Amino acid sequence: MGLFDKLIRRTSQNHDEEVKSKGFEIADCSFDCESCDSKFPASLKFDDEADLWNSTKPYGLHFIVSTGKTDWAHDATGESNTLSHSVSKWAGNNAGNFVGLESSAIKTSVSSLSSDELLINDDYKQELVGDILVLPFFIWIKNIHLNQVDEFLSTFIPKLIEFRAQNLTSLNFDSFKQEFPTIKLEVDTFKSYVFLCSHKHRDKRCGITAPIMKKEIEIHLRDLQLYRDVGDNTPNGVKVAFINHIGGHKFSANVIIYLRNSGKNIWLARCRPNNVRPIIDQCILNDGKIWPDNVRLIQKFHHIEW
Known part of the structure; x- marks a missing residue:
């Protein structure tokens, strides 16, 4: 497909009305930033034609199950007797069981997020006990055993x-302590999470990009x-972390954003280093402005006023 054909295809697919109906706005600046010099290696090939x-x-x-790792086995949640497998199995068994979710599907991922309370070098312990960001x-959900x-x-x-449905602002965590005394519940105070697929065992492009x-x-x-580094939990920052395979490696780099x-929730694809400043300025600082040609999914959840 040539450049002219790409232009015709993208011009014919106007998603403006759907974007507005989902509670989002179109970005008012270019997706590219000319001042950025960083590039991906020229040897990497991506799908730049398919509709996203x-x-x-x-x-x-x-x-999001914390592992402290940046790469995982090919099936990151498939190994039995691990926390991530237990969570993934529960998610699969309970999809569609809850009234009040925007969609019946439940997703499970592992990430490079790590817990200050676990022995980071104790891989065996981390497979059994760990933290889950919901x-x-x-x-x-912290210190939960598989x-x-x-x-x-x-x-x-x-x-x-x-x-959430009742628009309450304070959940009584003490009510869970008697039955689950070892588990700790904490409200996250970051303003946003940005996840990048780094799953090299699934596709080397993600491990590089x-x-x-x-x-x-x-x-x-x-x-x-x-910016918030490991161990820095200062409120209202932005946390960037690696995540396992999320689908669409041919569309690398995939960037998943959550705005608290x-x-x-914004899934972007075909992202390059020169797109970073516009992504932060428009998606994060301007509360979710997007470029439809680079969007795989946008969702607006009923948020909680913690």
């Missing part, structure tokens, strides 16, 4: 959904005093 719009399915709940609720996953999530998730994107994002966030205050 709605190329991934919506979901109502996303579990999005779009921006709440942490044997507790079924009972705890089946108890906690319905109450969390009900809490994700670190380059992360470096560029963090440079810009530092300039804005929004508005409940918005």
Whole structure:
């Protein structure tokens, strides 16, 4: 497909009305920043022709299991007797069971996020006990053992959904302490999360592109005093982390953004280092302005006023 054909295809696919109906706005600046000199290696090849719009399915709940790693086995949640597998199995068994979620689907991912409370070098312990970030609720389930996953999530998730539906601002975490004394619940205070697929065992392109994107994002966030390093939990910052395979490696780099205050979720693809400043300025600082040609999915969740 030539350049002219690409232009005709993209011009004919006007998603403006759908963008507005989903509660988003079109970005008012270019997706490219000419001042950025960083580039991906020329040897990497990507699909720059296929339509990205709605190329991934919506979901109502996303579990992010902390591992402290940047790469994982080919099936990152498939190894039995691990926390991530227990969470993924629960998600698969309970998809469609909860009223009040925007979609019946439940997604499970592993990430480079790590816990200050675990022995980071103790791989065996981390496979059994760990932390789970629950999005779009921006709440942490900490120190949960894989044997507790079924009972705890089946108890906690319905109450969390009900809490949000009632527009409450304070969930009584003490009510869970008697039955699950080792588990700790915490509200996350970052304004946004940015996830980049770095799953090299699934596709080498992600293992190469994700670190380059992360470096560029963090440079810009530092300039804005929004960057949060490991162990820095200062509120209202932006946390950047690696994540396992999310689909569409041929569309690298995939960038997944969660905005806490508005409940918005943005999946971007075909992202390059020279797109980083516009992404931060438009998607994060301007509350979810997007470029339809680079969007795989946009969702607006009923957010919680923690």
